[in-house]
Amino acid sequence: MVSGSFGKDFKMAVRCMRAGFLVVLIAALVLCASLLLSAPSEQKRVSIYSTAANYTLSVLDRDHRDYVSLFEVLEPLGTVTAKTDGSRWKFRYNNVEGEFNVGKTRARVQGHDVDLPANFLLENGRGLVPLNSLTVLLTRFLGGPVAFNEAARRLFIGNVSVHFTAQVNKANPATLVMDFSSPVNPMIATEPGKLRMVFTHEPIVPPGSQTLTFDNKTIPSATFQEDNGAVEITVNGSFSNDGRTITVTAAPQTAAEVAARTPQPQLNLPAITSAVQAGTYTPAVSSGAPTYFAVVDASHGGEERGAALSDQLSEKDITLAFARKLRQELESRGVSTLVLRDGDTTLSLDQRANLANAAHPAIYICVHAASQGTGVRLYGSMLPAGGENRGSFLDWDTAQSGFASASQIVEASLIAELQKKQISVRTLIAPLRPLNNITAAAVAVEIAPPEAGISELNSPGYQQLITETIATGIVAAREKLEAPR
Amino acid sequence: MIPRHLLIGTAVMLGVALAMSVYLWRMRGRVPHVEPAAYSGPIAPPVSGPTEQVTLYVADDESGMLRAQAARIPLPAGRQERAQELLRALLGLYLDKLSPHPLGQSAEVRDVYLVDPGLAVIDMNAAFADDHRSGILVEELTVASLVQTLSANLPGITRVKILVDGKQRETLAGHADLSGFFEVSAVNQMVAQMQGAQ
Numbered sequence: 047m048v049s050g051s052f053g054k055d056f057k058m059a060v061r062c063m064r065a066g067f068l069v070v071l072i073a074a075l076v077l078c079a080s081l082l083l084s085a086p087s088e089q090k091r092v093s094i095y096s097t098a099a100n101y102t103l104s105v106l107d108r109d110h111r112d113y114v115s116l117f118e119v120l121e122p123l124g125t126v127t128a129k130t131d132g133s134r135w136k137f138r139y140n141n142v143e144g145e146f147n148v149g150k151t152r153a154r155v156q157g158h159d160v161d162l163p164a165n166f167l168l169e170n171g172r173g174l175v176p177l178n179s180l181t182v183l184l185t186r187f188l189g190g191p192v193a194f195n196e197a198a199r200r201l202f203i204g205n206v207s208v209h210f211t212a213q214v215n216k217a218n219p220a221t222l223v224m225d226f227s228s229p230v231n232p233m234i235a236t237e238p239g240k241l242r243m244v245f246t247h248e249p250i251v252p253p254g255s256q257t258l259t260f261d262n263k264t265i266p267s268a269t270f271q272e273d274n275g276a277v278e279i280t281v282n283g284s285f286s287n288d289g290r291t292i293t294v295t296a297a298p299q300t301a302a303e304v305a306a307r308t309p310q311p312q313l314n315l316p317a318i319t320s321a322v323q324a325g326t327y328t329p330a331v332s333s334g335a336p337t338y339f340a341v342v343d344a345s346h347g348g349e350e351r352g353a354a355l356s357d358q359l360s361e362k363d364i365t366l367a368f369a370r371k372l373r374q375e376l377e378s379r380g381v382s383t384l385v386l387r388d389g390d391t392t393l394s395l396d397q398r399a400n401l402a403n404a405a406h407p408a409i410y411i412c413v414h415a416a417s418q419g420t421g422v423r424l425y426g427s428m429l430p431a432g433g434e435n436r437g438s439f440l441d442w443d444t445a446q447s448g449f450a451s452a453s454q455i456v457e458a459s460l461i462a463e464l465q466k467k468q469i470s471v472r473t474l475i476a477p478l479r480p481l482n483n484i485t486a487a488a489v490a491v492e493i494a495p496p497e498a499g500i501s502e503l504n505s506p507g508y509q510q511l512i513t514e515t516i517a518t519g520i521v522a523a524r525e526k527l528e529a530p531r
Numbered sequence: 532m533i534p535r536h537l538l539i540g541t542a543v544m545l546g547v548a549l550a551m552s553v554y555l556w557r558m559r560g561r562v563p564h565v566e567p568a569a570y571s572g573p574i575a576p577p578v579s580g581p582t583e584q585v586t587l588y589v590a591d592d593e594s595g596m597l598r599a600q601a602a603r604i605p606l607p608a609g610r611q612e613r614a615q616e617l618l619r620a621l622l623g624l625y626l627d628k629l630s631p632h633p634l635g636q637s638a639e640v641r642d643v644y645l646v647d648p649g650l651a652v653i654d655m656n657a658a659f660a661d662d663h664r665s666g667i668l669v670e671e672l673t674v675a676s677l678v679q680t681l682s683a684n685l686p687g688i689t690r691v692k693i694l695v696d697g698k699q700r701e702t703l704a705g706h707a708d709l710s711g712f713f714e715v716s717a718v719n720q721m722v723a724q725m726q727g728a729q
Binding site for chain 2: 346352361414419423425430431474476477490
């Protein structure tokens with residue numbers, strides 16, 4: 047009896063244990079599944095666009111609010127330092143100081159109180175501010191206008207917007223041509239009936255309507271969407287042959303013509319050609335047409351005043367005025383131009399070289415001004431010996447060495463034009479950065495006052511004369527520069 | 532019971548120690564109190580002796596050129612000390628009120644180091660750079676003048692590095708790049724251009 051009842055009890059216990067094990071196993075699986083499902087499918091990001099740099103940062107979730115590291119936001123734009131003093135976090139951007147207190151919403155920037163929409167947080171020395179406080183904070187730190195699209199997490203500092211137009215050429219096959227006001231480099235993906243272009247680093251602004259219609263059966267529409275710090279343009283149509291054919295073609299002439307007319311530097315853009323009748327699906331990924339594109343660098347700026355030309359005149363202001371006028375003159379002659387520093391901002395020499403090289407110009411002109419002497423002095427790079435350039439990897443200090451002859455062509459052209467206008471001109475090599483780091487024809491132009499005196503440096507007439515002449519020289523160099531390219 | 536001779540010995544020793552203490556105390560009072568010198572750094576020995584003829588390359592702002600100027604200055608025997616004296620003589624010209632290329636009144640050469648093979652490191656004081664006028668040509672003239680004067684009078688120098696207050700500086704006064712080394716051959720080319728451009 048006893049042994050029989052013990053056996054039953056033992057079996058019952060084993061069954062209970064099995065059932066329990068199954069319940070625990072199912073519960074564990076459900077827990078894992080719920081954890082996986084609840085994990086964010088995509089990292090939140092914010093994109094920041096400025097004349098100095100375009101960049102994307104991670105957004106952090108703290109107490110169900112979006113936060114971002116203030117140090118990382120401002121670091122690419124200037125000199126930043128931060129110091130933790132107990133619960134205080136002292137932050138400095140260039141010459142603007144800010145003070146934040148952990149767990150408090152009240153901050154102080156440049157002597158003014160700023161109310162944050164949520165508490166300031168400090169994590170491992172990193173000061174975190176609510177994402178939606180960036181507009182007010184950056185306006186204070188940068189001293190200029192900031193536009194923040196909070197829904198799309200895209201922040202524009204200054205006037206950096208890139209606009210675009212799209213039109214379908216009704217020729218057979220139909221072609222969609224998109225022109226952007228600055229160079230773009232989207233990620234392109236396709237699926238049946240759709241072509242998606244994702245722009246992560248371009249400050250593209252929406253066209254008048256989110257949906258563009260083209261009155262064409264093959265490519266009837268395109269949509270514009272901005273979300274999570276990126277822009278996505280989707281072209282809809284019946285142009286695919288199940289993804290079997292990709293056609294790459296040069297940008298059409300019309301794009302180049304538009305590029306020459308628009309006031310911003312242009313890139314020959316990807317052309318999307320449809321060939322339904324031939325059964326081909328043809329997204330073009332790049333164009334091989336060369337562009338004659340100039341970068342004009344207004345030297346100094348921001349904290350760095352350059353030479354004190356007189357009691358009233360700083361070199362940084364004169365160089366900016368000349369650079370803007372030079373852009374105007376070049377563009378009126380059909381040369382797309384980018385002014386590196388189009389405002390009173392601080393840019394390091396490395397930043398200038400990086401920005402110029404990234405734009406791949408045909409010519410880089412660095413503008414300086416001086417009170418000594420008269421006329422214009424042109425400077426070429428003074429390259430140090432050595433420096434190993436291997437293939438596409440260039441030594442930073444001697445990157446200009448492969449472009450020395452192109453620089454001399456530009457110099458010669460500028461001398462000829464200046465002499466025609468009887469402007470005193472002198473050429474020298476100089477230990478002047480960032481000339482050595484530029485991967486294009488590069489010349490520094492130091493503008494000295496005319497005989498009439500230093501105040502003339504600021505006169506519209508003198509600036510017009512010099513910039514007209516330099517622009518003519520740059521245009522005249524085009525044929526020789528493009529010949530070997 | 533302590534033996535008597537031990538008591539006497541101890542008393543004598545104590546007496547001697549007391550007498551010596553009194554003597555030392557009196558001697559200490561007689562030593563004059565000397566203040567430490569205000570400057571504790573190394574002091575360059577005054578240069579004296581026979582003078583030698585050297586060529587200084589003097590910058591001229593008006594023409595934007597270097598002018599070779601012969602001078603007789605006392606030079607020590609050591610190569611490094613000679614380099615220092617050469618640059619001090621050159622700077623002396625620039626500190627003159629009527630100088631064709633004036634520098635800040637407190638500009639000084641702190642040191643010159645000659646490092647084999649062929650490298651000269653010039654260490655200028657902060658005032659030299661801080662008070663320097665800003666401009667490509669005006670800064671270039673200063674650099675060319677220093678390098679040319681050194682290399683012309685001390686054969687074998689092929690590269691020159693300019694430090695400010697013992698540290699590397701990005702530019703002299705916003706233009707001339709001081710972050711690298713100046714190749715004497717490149718500076719010669721620059722100077723030849725300067726002279727030829729007029």
